[in-house]
Amino acid sequence: KxxxxxxxxxxxxxxxxxESGKSTFAKQMQVLFGKGFDDDTRWHHKTIIAQNICEILRETVDGLHKDELDTRCPVPIPEVQQLIQAALFEKRLSPDQIDTAQKLWKDEEMNQYFHKYTTMPQIMTYFMPKLDSLEETPPTDQDIITCRELxxxxxxxxxxxxxxxxxxxxxxxxxxxxxxxxxxxxxxxxxxxxxxxxxxxxxxxxxxxxxxxxxxxxxxxxxxxxxxxxxxxxxxxxxxxxxxxxxxxxxxxxxxxxxxxxxxxxxxxxxxxxxxxxxxxxxxxxxxxxTPPNGHKSARPKxxxxxxxxxxxxxxxxxxxxxxxxxxxxxxxxxxxxxxxxxxxxxxxxxxxxxxxxxxxxxxxxxxxxxxxxxxxxx
Ligand SMILES: Nc1nc2c(ncn2[C@@H]2O[C@H](COP(=O)(O)OP(=O)(O)O)[C@@H](O)[C@H]2O)c(=O)[nH]1
Ligand SMILES: [Mg+2]
Structure with missing residues (x-):
C-alpha cells in the first residue's frame, strides 16, 4: 500500500x-470490474456500429465488378453509394438506409458476395441479421464488445x-x-x-x-x-x-x-x-x-x-x-x-x-x- x-x-x-483483441479485453474489464458503459459510450458506439456496417457494404460493393453490381444489385446503385458514404458524413443510419442495407443483406445473391468480400465476417454475422433492432435500442454490452473500433x-x-x-x-x-x-x-x-x-x-x-x-x-x-x-x-x-x-x-x-x-x-x-x-x-x-567486437559467439545463445x-x-x-x-x-x-x-x-x-x-x-x-x-x- x-x-x-x-x-x-x-x-x-x-x-x-x-486487431489482436486488446481493446476488447479492456472493454470486458470495464463490464466485469468497472462501472460498465455510460450513455455517452453507448451513443458513441452507435456511430461505430453504423461505420462497421457501411464498411462491410463498401468491401462487398468494391469486390463486385461494376457490371456485376449493375445486374445483381436489388436496389438502385445511387442508394447503395449514399449508404456507403453515410458512415463518413452522418453519425447514424436513417431508417431508409437501414432498409436499404437490409434489402441487400436479405438478397440471396448479394448475401453470398457479403460473405465472399468482407474482411469482417464476424462483425457481419453478428450485426447484419439484427439491423432492424439497431435503431430502436441503445447498443448492448455485447454490441459494444463485438464491434470493431480503431x-x-x-x-x-x-x-x-x-x-x-x-x-x-x-x-x-x-x-x-x-x-x-x-x-x-x-x-x-x-x-x-x-x-x-x-x-x-x-x-x-x-x-x-x-x-x-x-x-x-x-x-x-x-x-x-x-x-x-x-x-x-x-x-x-x-x-x-x-x-x-x-x-x-x-x-x-x-x-x-x-x-x-x-x-x-x-x-x-x-x-x-x-x-x-x-x-x-x-x-x-x-x-x-x-556479436561482441572480438567476434566470439557463445555456443548457447544467451x-x-x-x-x-x-x-x-x-x-x-x-x-x-x-x-x-x-x-x-x-x-x-x-x-x-x-x-x-x-x-x-x-x-x-x-x-x-x-x-x-x-x-x-x-x-x-x-x-x-x-x-x-x-x-x-x-x-
Ligand atoms: N471471436 C473473437 N473475436 C475477438 C476476440 N477478441 C477480439 N475479437 C474481435 O476482434 C476485433 C478486433 O479486436 P480489438 O480488441 O479491437 O483489437 P485491438 O486492435 O488489439 O484493440 C473486434 O471486432 C473484436 O470483437 C476473441 O477472443 N474472439
Ligand atoms: Mg484497440
Whole structure:
C-alpha cells in the first residue's frame, strides 16, 4: 500500500499488433470490474456500429465488378453509394438506409458476395441479421464488445480486482501507432505487459498493408517486446487470443498456410502447441545483442532478457483466451495482477503427473530455481 492507505496500482499495459483483441479485453474489464458503459459510450458506439456496417457494404460493393453490381444489385446503385458514404458524413443510419442495407443483406445473391468480400465476417454475422433492432435500442454490452473500433488514443483506467488495484493501459497497435509505445514505457514502470496475439490471424493479413500475415507480425513484434530495453523488469504475459475463431477455422484450413514447416494435422491441440512453440522459439532464439567486437559467439545463445524474467517464464507465462468466455477474461486479469503466483499454480497443475500426486510438491519447489529436470526443452 502507498502512504495514506491507498492501494498501490499495478500498471498493466496491453500490447500487440492491430486487431489482436486488446481493446476488447479492456472493454470486458470495464463490464466485469468497472462501472460498465455510460450513455455517452453507448451513443458513441452507435456511430461505430453504423461505420462497421457501411464498411462491410463498401468491401462487398468494391469486390463486385461494376457490371456485376449493375445486374445483381436489388436496389438502385445511387442508394447503395449514399449508404456507403453515410458512415463518413452522418453519425447514424436513417431508417431508409437501414432498409436499404437490409434489402441487400436479405438478397440471396448479394448475401453470398457479403460473405465472399468482407474482411469482417464476424462483425457481419453478428450485426447484419439484427439491423432492424439497431435503431430502436441503445447498443448492448455485447454490441459494444463485438464491434470493431480503431484505437488511436491511449487510455488508462483503474479497476479494483480482488481487493487489488490494476491500472490498465490500452494503446493503438497498428504499425503507425507503435511509436507511441516507448514514451509510455518511459513515463512510469510497467509492471506487466499483456501481449495479445490473435491465433486466428494465421490466415489473415494486416489491414495496414494487406499483405503481411497477422500471426507472423505478432511473432516478430513479440520478439521486439521481450527484448525491449525499457521492459526488462516487466513481466510479459503472452495472451493467445481469439482461440474460438482459431478452433473453428483450423477444421478446414491447416496452419501450414502460415508455417510451411508445419507437417501436423488439423487437430486443435497439435496446431496450438505448434504455434506456442513458435513463440517460445522467439524467446529462446538468437539474442538481438550484436556479436561482441572480438567476434566470439557463445555456443548457447544467451537469454535475451538480462534481468527480470528468466527464460523459464516465457514457457509458463502463456494464456489462451476467447472473448466468448468470461472465465478466460477473468484468468487474464488474475494473471496480470500477480503473474508469479498465478503461473506457478497453473504450471504446477499442468505439470502434475496423473498417477504420482506426491511429485506435485517437487513442481512447486522448482519455482524460481531455474531449469529443473522436468523442464527439458528443445532450444
Ligand atoms: N471471436 C473473437 N473475436 C475477438 C476476440 N477478441 C477480439 N475479437 C474481435 O476482434 C476485433 C478486433 O479486436 P480489438 O480488441 O479491437 O483489437 P485491438 O486492435 O488489439 O484493440 C473486434 O471486432 C473484436 O470483437 C476473441 O477472443 N474472439
Ligand atoms: Mg484497440
Amino acid at each position: 502507498e502512504g495514506g492507505g491507498k492501494l498501490k496500482s499495478k500498471r498493466v499495459m496491453l500490447l500487440g499488433s492491430s 484505437t488511436s488514443e491511449t487510455s488508462e483506467t483503474t479497476y479494483e480486482v480482488d481487493g487489488l488495484s490494476i491500472s490498465l493501459i490500452d494503446i493503438g497497435g497498428r504499425r503507425g501507432e507503435r511509436k507511441k509505445w516507448t514514451p509510455v514505457f518511459n513515463k512510469e514502470q510497467i509492471d506487466v505487459v499483456l501481449f495479445f496475439a490473435s491465433l486466428s490471424g494465421y490466415d489473415e493479413v494486416l489491414s495496414e498493408d494487406m499483405k503481411t500475415n497477422r500471426l507472423q507480425e505478432s511473432l516478430n513484434l513479440y520478439k521486439e517486446i521481450i527484448n525491449h530495453k525499457h521492459l526488462v523488469d516487466s513481466k510479459i504475459i503472452l495472451v493467445l487470443s481469439q482461440v474460438d475463431r482459431f478452433r473453428e477455422k483450423i477444421q478446414n484450413k491447416s496452419i501450414d498456410i502460415c508455417f510451411p514447416d508445419y507437417e501436423g494435422t488439423n487437430n486443435f491441440e497439435e496446431s496450438l502447441e505448434f504455434v506456442k512453440k513458435k513463440f517460445h522459439k522467439k524467446f529462446h532464439g538468437e539474442s538481438l545483442t550484436p 537469454s535475451p532478457r538480462p534481468s527480470g524474467q528468466n527464460h523459464l517464464d516465457c514457457e509458463k507465462y502463456v494464456l489462451v483466451s476467447s472473448i466468448l468466455d468470461l472465465t478466460d477474461i477473468k484468468k487474464v486479469a488474475m494473471a496480470a495482477l500477480n503473474p508469479d503466483d498465478f503461473f506457478s499454480k497453473e504450471w504446477a497443475i499442468a505439470k502434475r503427473p496423473e498417477k504420482q500426486p506426491e511429485k506435485e510438491i517437487k513442481g512447486k519447489e522448482r519455482k524460481g530455481k531455474g531449469k529443473g529436470k522436468g523442464d527439458k526443452k528443445e532450444d
